[in-house]
Structure formats: structure tokens, C-alpha cells
Amino acid sequence: MCSIEDSPIIFDEVKIKPEVKICIKCKTSTATILIRHSTYCKPCFQHVFVGKFRKNMEKYKTSNSKIDEKVMIGLSGGPSSRAMLHLLSEIFSHELSKKQSFTEVWVCHIDENSIFNLKDSTINQVEQIVQKYNSLFIGLRIEDIYSDEFTSNMEFGQVLKISIDKSKQQEFNEFNATIRQNKELSNKEKLQSLLECISNLTSKEDFVWYLKLSLLIQTARKKGCTRLFLGDCSTRLATKIISLTSKGRGSSLPIEILGENNYFGDVIISRPMKDMISKEIGLYNHYLGFETVFIPSLTSLQPSKSSIERLTEDFIVGLERDYPSTVSTIARTGSKLTISNSIDDENRCALCLMPYRNENKFFQNRITLTKIPSSISTTNDCNTATNNCNDHCNPVTVSCSQSCCSDCIKPTKLDHQNIEINNTLCHACRVNMRDINEIFLPPYVAEEAKRQNRRLDLRKNIEEFLIDDIDDDQ
Amino acid sequence: MVRTCVICNKERAIIKRPKTRQQACRECFYYVFETEIHNTIIDSKLFNKGDKVAIAASGGKDSTVLAYVLKLLNERYQYGIELFLLSIDEGITGYRDDSLETVKRNQQQYDLPLKIVSYSELYGWNMDQIVKEVGLKNNCTFCGVFRRQALDRGAVMLEVDHIVTGHNADDIAETVLMNIMRGDIARLSRCTEICTNGDECIRRSKPFKYTYEKEIVMYAYFKKLDYFSTECIYSPNSYRGHVRTFLKDLEGIRSIAIIDIIHSGEAFELKKGVKLPIQGVCKRCGYISSNEFCKACVLLEGLNRGLPKLGIGKTNKMLKKYGNMPEGMATIPKFMNKNSDSVSEQC
Numbered sequence: 027m028c029s030i031e032d033s034p035i036i037f038d039e040v041k042i043k044p045e046v047k048i049c050i051k052c053k054t055s056t057a058t059i060l061i062r063h064s065t066y067c068k069p070c071f072q073h074v075f076v077g078k079f080r081k082n083m084e085k086y087k088t089s090n091s092k093i094d095e096k097v098m099i100g101l102s103g104g105p106s107s108r109a110m111l112h113l114l115s116e117i118f119s120h121e122l123s124k125k126q127s128f129t130e131v132w133v134c135h136i137d138e139n140s141i142f143n144l145k146d147s148t149i150n151q152v153e154q155i156v157q158k159y160n161s162l163f164i165g166l167r168i169e170d171i172y173s174d175e176f177t178s179n180m181e182f183g184q185v186l187k188i189s190i191d192k193s194k195q196q197e198f199n200e201f202n203a204t205i206r207q208n209k210e211l212s213n214k215e216k217l218q219s220l221l222e223c224i225s226n227l228t229s230k231e232d233f234v235w236y237l238k239l240s241l242l243i244q245t246a247r248k249k250g251c252t253r254l255f256l257g258d259c260s261t262r263l264a265t266k267i268i269s270l271t272s273k274g275r276g277s278s279l280p281i282e283i284l285g286e287n288n289y290f291g292d293v294i295i296s297r298p299m300k301d302m303i304s305k306e307i308g309l310y311n312h313y314l315g316f317e318t319v320f321i322p323s324l325t326s327l328q329p330s331k332s333s334i335e336r337l338t339e340d341f342i343v344g345l346e347r348d349y350p351s352t353v354s355t356i357a358r359t360g361s362k363l364t365i366s367n368s369i370d371d372e373n374r375c376a377l378c379l380m381p382y383r384n385e386n387k388f389f390q391n392r393i394t395l396t397k398i399p400s401s402i403s404t405t406n407d408c409n410t411a412t413n414n415c416n417d418h419c420n421p422v423t424v425s426c427s428q429s430c431c432s433d434c435i436k437p438t439k440l441d442h443q444n445i446e447i448n449n450t451l452c453h454a455c456r457v458n459m460r461d462i463n464e465i466f467l468p469p470y471v472a473e474e475a476k477r478q479n480r481r482l483d484l485r486k487n488i489e490e491f492l493i494d495d496i497d498d499d500q
Numbered sequence: 501m502v503r504t505c506v507i508c509n510k511e512r513a514i515i516k517r518p519k520t521r522q523q524a525c526r527e528c529f530y531y532v533f534e535t536e537i538h539n540t541i542i543d544s545k546l547f548n549k550g551d552k553v554a555i556a557a558s559g560g561k562d563s564t565v566l567a568y569v570l571k572l573l574n575e576r577y578q579y580g581i582e583l584f585l586l587s588i589d590e591g592i593t594g595y596r597d598d599s600l601e602t603v604k605r606n607q608q609q610y611d612l613p614l615k616i617v618s619y620s621e622l623y624g625w626n627m628d629q630i631v632k633e634v635g636l637k638n639n640c641t642f643c644g645v646f647r648r649q650a651l652d653r654g655a656v657m658l659e660v661d662h663i664v665t666g667h668n669a670d671d672i673a674e675t676v677l678m679n680i681m682r683g684d685i686a687r688l689s690r691c692t693e694i695c696t697n698g699d700e701c702i703r704r705s706k707p708f709k710y711t712y713e714k715e716i717v718m719y720a721y722f723k724k725l726d727y728f729s730t731e732c733i734y735s736p737n738s739y740r741g742h743v744r745t746f747l748k749d750l751e752g753i754r755s756i757a758i759i760d761i762i763h764s765g766e767a768f769e770l771k772k773g774v775k776l777p778i779q780g781v782c783k784r785c786g787y788i789s790s791n792e793f794c795k796a797c798v799l800l801e802g803l804n805r806g807l808p809k810l811g812i813g814k815t816n817k818m819l820k821k822y823g824n825m826p827e828g829m830a831t832i833p834k835f836m837n838k839n840s841d842s843v844s845e846q847c
């Protein structure tokens with residue numbers, strides 16, 4: 027059946043007649059720049075650009091800003107964060123002379139080159155840029171997330187080893203998770219083995235991004251910064267809105283795209299570049315002669331269909347060319363979304379730190395069957411005695427296979443401790459896990475998984491006294 | 501090498517399930533396909549015993565499989581519902597006339613009562629005439645808006661409580677993406693609901709919400725169901741075409757993406773203070789509308805006055821220029837729903 031039921035799509039048609047070449051702002055100078063449907067002269071363009079940035083900064087000041095705030099700027103060295111560094115520094119120096127509102131400004135750069143096995147580090151290059159500004163610099167490598175210090179207690183010396191039993195030849199596998207001492211490999215080796223053991227680029231990109239985000243937040247915490255500035259521009263945010271939606275991350279999407287949010291409690295995330303498209307930023311950097319650092323990505327030189335992120339990026343950039351309001355419309359939709367109140371504060375994914383909805387696991391089993399209940403199946407490989415282990419050791423399949431059940435009953439080996447991780451990961455991260463063999467997850471994940479397991483154990487003890495209000499509607 | 505079905509571990513696998521990429525035998529595929537739909541129906545409490553349910557039947561794969569599976573599940577699990585076929589004749593030569601023949605055969609094969617409502621009888625225009633008038637740019641808007649109303653009106657004529665449509669997971673995922681990209685917040689928050697039941701309008705639901713399009717085709721193919729497979733000759737605009745291609749590419753990268761998009765759509769929550777249109781009733785025809793006049797009435801007025809852009813562009817601006825609708829112009833018959841007497845009073 028035809029699914030089109032909607033009202034017409036009204037696109038602002040591009041109506042720039044060749045003779046109209048006057049700047050729409052000052053209405054005197056000749057326009058040399060076309061952004062979406064507006065023509066500007068160079069000075070007016072810069073004025074409007076800086077104005078958009080200042081407007082966003084004003085909003086932060088009135089909403090969440092504390093007096094004497096320490097802040098951190100996440101600087102990849104790419105065009106958007108490069109421009110942000112400059113724009114923020116201008117505001118800070120202005121601000122400092124007027125009213126001491128930001129007492130300490132840190133710039134944090136994470137070098138990702140070990141992902142690509144590149145020898146050179148980007149840290150020196152970025153540090154040279156930062157030296158031009160009056161800020162403190164901290165250069166990290168992505169593999170540093172495996173250090174014991176990037177955890178809540180800042181010395182958590184254990185990692186989480188996860189493996190999948192592929193012998194069962196199933197689409198949906200079960201995880202074996204164990205907590206181990208963090209000493210087996212170097213940080214770099216652990217990161218590289220992580221990346222080698224993920225077969226799929228979509229999952230790989232997801233892992234890398236959340237490791238990076240965790241590293242940034244942990245670093246901000248360590249330095250006592252209460253605000254983290256990220257350089258996401260509106261082109262990037264539009265891409266993220268679509269790709270996060272496609273990865274089932276709808277419930278946490280606002281955290282990753284909103285101009286400001288305090289989901290992480292002690293560290294507020296701000297995105298002052300959210301209203302600029304990448305073309306504007308490119309022009310601005312060009313006019314000011316800013317150098318940017320080349321940052322490779324996992325899908326550089328790969329075809330469009332190599333990952334969801336990459337496909338989405340090509341899709342959005344391509345559409346924006348023909349329909350110049352694509353990015354701004356998507357970004358506007360995203361800005362109207364909010365983090366649900368119904369999400370339990372405890373339901374935070376140990377890996378990506380994002381909130382998730384509890385009912386997902388059950389729901390997934392009902393609409394995607396991968397096994398037939400034993401009454402219908404002729405091979406009765408899961409008897410009733412083991413059925414009760416279903417709930418906690420079997421992620422996606424409806425009924426249980428023998429080996430999985432015996433895994434739960436088997437006594438744990440002495441040198442490491444088995445741990446249940448299905449209840450500590452969000453749906454999207456569990457989907458990513460399907461593409462792994464055997465990986466080490468950093469101490470912060472191990473720490474959080476252990477904490478959540480303790481809470482679940484406690485909960486089990488008092489379960490019969492808890493009043494469940496989910497069924498109260500009826 | 502003979503591949504074994506990973507579901508029963510016994511029979512020879514003959515398909516790779518598009519949803520999970522599992523290898524499965526024919527019987528296991530039928531079983532999981534039907535049971536997932538049954539679970540969806542049960543979990544969302546779609547039907548009550550004794551419900552009269554109209555299947556929106558176009559003769560295409562989705563509605564043909566829907567009619568087949570609902571009849572089967574109704575018997576297997578004793579839902580106790582009474583099924584009807586409801587078809588809309590949009591008046592598209594070479595497409596709808598042929599597909600209606602399929603619906604008529606389905607009526608015989610499944611032994612279900614059939615009602616056909618045509619655009620011509622309801623609006624005085626068929627799609628061929630509309631396309632002649634408005635061209636190929638916005639024709640799907642006319643068709644979509646008119647179909648929605650025609651289904652409700654047909655349902656009232658059949659005196660049913662409930663309309664089920666063959667919208668599948670791919671359709672819903674596409675709609676979620678479209679609504680994000682068009683900034684249609686009101687529809688975005690509604691489009692993943694499996695069942696819409698306002699007071700004024702007839703319950704409407706999508707039992708195929710989690711069913712993949714490719715699996716529907718697969719099911720129809722192996723069950724040798726009689727359906728009409730030609731695409732509508734009036735294809736949608738290119739923007740939607742881009743979104744559709746993108747979705748297919750996503751599915752190619754990761755098959756769960758389709759369900760994940762629906763999943764995300766369900767999780768979206770609007771900020772407080774975001775204004776949503778308030779549902780009221782059309783002053784002209786009594787159909788639900790968030791404006792003074794419903795979309796169908798405005799589109800029809802545009803057609804009748806030779807101003808096809810009236811319902812497409814900025815309606816108020818156009819009305820200012822050309823004045824309000826003259827007296828005595830043809831309008832859509834009054835919408836009377838037995839479920840809500842209040843509506844007819846307001847009209």
C-alpha cells in the first residue's frame with residue numbers, strides 16, 4: 027500500500043537571480059558569499075558568523091553558568107573546533123577583563139593516530155595552535171582510556187574481557203564477560219586488538235566515538251572543569267541526528283546534539299557551533315588564515331556504504347546541495363527533542379554512558395524471533411530446568427541453548443571473575459557487540475558494570491518489597 | 501554443501517531471513533513471520549473480541565499478505581474478529597483498475613466481504629484527472645490526503661470499528677526519517693504509534709509495524725499469493741526517493757537499522773512548550789482537522805476553482821488574493837461517524 031499520507035514538502039526554492047549581487051545585510055556592498063539563500067559581503071559574513079556564536083554563548087551565561095567556572099574545550103584540530111577555539115578565546119579574554127566568569131580554560135586534544143597505526147602524533151601540531159591563545163593544554167592519546175586513572179575512583183585496575191561463542195552459528199550470540207586485572211597488554215595493544223576484533227565499521231566507529239567521549243568527560247572531571255565545549259557544527263549535528271536514529275539511539279539522541287545539556291551532572295556539554303554549517307566555517311577559517319589538522323577517519327577512502335555514519339554523511343551533504351534547507355531543517359527538528367523523564371537514572375550504559383529504556387530487551391525478543399519454542403521445535407535443546415537462566419544469560423534469543431546454560435552454572439575460574447553485562451549495556455551497544463570476537467573494554471566500563479551488578483544484586487534481595495508501577499495503568 | 505536451518509536445526513535452509521540474516525527453512529520462516537505479527541497484535545492489544553475490522557486492500561503485496569495472515573491468525577488464535585476488505589479506487593488507469601481485479605479475486609479466495617469507494621464518487625475527481633490538473637509534482641499529496649479520508653468514509657459505510665493497513669516496518673522507518681527531515685514534529689511524534697484512535701476517527705492500526713518489506717515479498721512468493729506487483733505509475737517526488745534509497749542502503753549495511761529507526765522514533769520526546777496543532781473538526785465536511793477546513797476540502801476547493809496550488813502552497817495568501825470559496829461549489833459529503841455524535845452536531 028502506498029505509504030504517502032503526508033502534506034506537501036515546501037522547499038524554499040533557490041531564487042538568486044544573477045543580477046542580485048548586493049549584500050543582504052549592509053545593502054551597499056557587492057556580495058561575494060552565498061550561504062543557503064543569502065548573499066553577503068565579506069565583512070558582513072564575518073559579523074553574522076561571530077554574532078551567531080555570541081548569541082549561543084549568551085544563552086549559556088543566563089542558563090547554567092556558574093560563577094568562577096573552569097571550562098574545557100575539546101579540540102580535534104578539524105575546521106569546526108579550530109574556529110571554536112578562536113571564537114571562545116575572544117570571548118574569554120573579553121570576559122576576563124570585564125567579569126571573572128571563566129577562571130581556567132583547558133584545551134584537550136585526543137590523538138587518534140594509533141587507530142590507524144600512524145607513527146606521527148597530532149599532539150604537537152595542535153599544541154602549537156593552542157600556544158597562540160591564553161589557555162592550558164592537555165594532549166592525550168585515544169588508548170589512554172585504558173589507563174586505570176580514567177575511572178571514577180581514578181585507580182580502577184581492572185578491565186572487562188568480552189568474548190562471543192561463534193561456534194553456535196547464530197546471528198544473535200551470547201557474551202562471555204569476565205573482569206580481569208589490567209596488566210595483560212599495553213594500552214595501545216588493547217585498543218588495537220579491540221579494533222581488530224570488531225568486524226564491522228559501523229560498530230567500530232561507535233566504539234571509538236564513545237571511548238573518546240568518555241575520555242573527554244573523565245578528563246574534564248579530573249581537571250575540575252564543569253563545562254565541556256564541543257565543536258559540532260550544524261552539518262555534523264544533522265548527520266548525527268539521522269545516524270543516531272538509524273542506530274536505535276533515539277532515547278539518548280538529545281544528549282548528543284543539544285546546544286547545552288547537563289545529563290552528565292558535573293560536566294555540562296555545550297555546542298556553541300551548532301548553528302553554523304560546515305561551509306560557513308570553512309570560509310571563516312579561510313579568511314582568518316587558520317590552519318587545521320588532518321584527522322583521518324575509519325572510513326576515509328572507503329566507499330559510501332562502508333558504515334552508517336559514512337553513508338549518512340554522504341546522504342546529508344548530497345541532499346544539502348540540491349535542497350539547501352536540509353541541514354537546518356533536520357537540526358531544528360533535533361533541537362525540539364528532549365531527554366525523556368521516564369528514563370530511570372540507573373539505566374545508563376556502562377560503555378557509551380547513555381541512558382536507555384528498560385523494556386527494549388523484552389520487546390526485541392517478541393518482534394524478532396530467532397528460535398522456536400520447544401513445544402513446536404523438534405529439537406528440544408532447552409529443557410525446563412534451565413529455563414530460569416534465560417533472563418540473565420541470554421540476550422536476544424527466546425529460548426536457551428545448552429551451552430549457554432551450562433556457562434552460567436559452571437564455576438568461575440579463579441584468576442578472573444565472570445560478570446553479567448547484558449543488563450549494563452544499552453540496546454545499541456549490544457547490537458555493536460554482535461560484530462566482535464573477543465575484546466577488552468577499558469577500566470571505566472568494568473568499574474561501571476561491577477557497580478551496576480552490585481545494585482542489581484541488592485535489588486534482587488529486596489525485590490518482593492518493591493512496588494512496580496508499570497502495570498498500574500490498567 | 502547443504503545448509504541447515506538454524507531455527508529448527510533439522511530441515512534444509514532455503515532462505516536467508518532479511519530481518520536477521522539467519523538461514524531458515526520454509527516452515528520455520530512461516531512460523532517466525534506469522535508469530536512476530538501475532539506477538540505485535542497481542543502486545544499492543546490491537547483487537548477486542550467481536551471487533552469488525554476492515555483491511556485496507558489495494559491488491560498489492562502488503563495488503564494481500566495482511567488479509568491472508570490476519571485470516572489465518574484469527575482462526576489460529578481465535579481473536580474473534582470479523583474481517584472485511586475495503587478498497588479505494590483512486591482512478592489510475594493501468595494501475596488501479598488492474599489491481600482492483602486482484603482485490604476482487606482476493607475476495608473470492610479469502611471469502612471476505614468487499615467494499616470499494618472511489619475518488620470520483622467522493623470528490624468528483626479521479627487521480628488521472630487530478631494529475632492532468634496539478635502535474636506530477638504534488639500528485640502524491642492529493643492522493644494521500646484523499647485516500648486517508650476515503651478509507652475512513654468507507655469504514656463508516658461498512659460500519660466497522662477498526663481499519664488495518666499494510667504499512668510495514670520499512671514504510672514506518674521511511675516516515676520517521678521523512679518527518680525528521682521535513683521538520684514535521686507533530687507527525688514525528690505520531691508516526692510510530694501502532695494504533696491511532698482519536699475519539700472522532702476510526703481506530704487505525706498497522707499490524708506489520710515490525711515486519712520487513714522483503715519478508716512480506718518472500719512470504720507472498722513462497723505461499724504463492726495472488727497479488728498485483730506493479731508500482732504506482734505516479735511515482736513520489738525525488739526527495740522521498742532519496743530517503744527511500746538511503747533506507748535501503750542502511751538496511752544493506754545493517755538489517756536491524758529499520759527496526760532501530762522505529763525504535764528511535766518511539767523514544768523521541770518533545771520539549772515542553774513545542775507547539776503542536778490541536779485536532780478539531782473541518783467546518784465544511786466534518787472530518788477531523790487541525791485547521792478550519794481539512795486538507796481534503798482545501799485541495800478539492802483548489803481543484804474545483806482551477807487553483808490547484810491552493811492546498812499546496814500558502815493557503816491563506818491565496819485566499820486573500822482570490823477570495824473565499826464561492827457559494828454552490830461541490831464539496832465532500834458530510835462525514836458521519838456513529839462513534840461520535842458530537843461531530844455531527846458541530847457540523
Ligand SMILES: [Zn+2]
Nearest residue numbers: 049052067070
Ligand atoms: Zn555587507
Ligand SMILES: [Zn+2]
Nearest residue numbers: 375378452455
Ligand atoms: Zn551503550
Ligand SMILES: [Zn+2]
Nearest residue numbers: 505508525528
Ligand atoms: Zn527450520
Ligand SMILES: [Zn+2]
Nearest residue numbers: 782785794797
Ligand atoms: Zn473537510
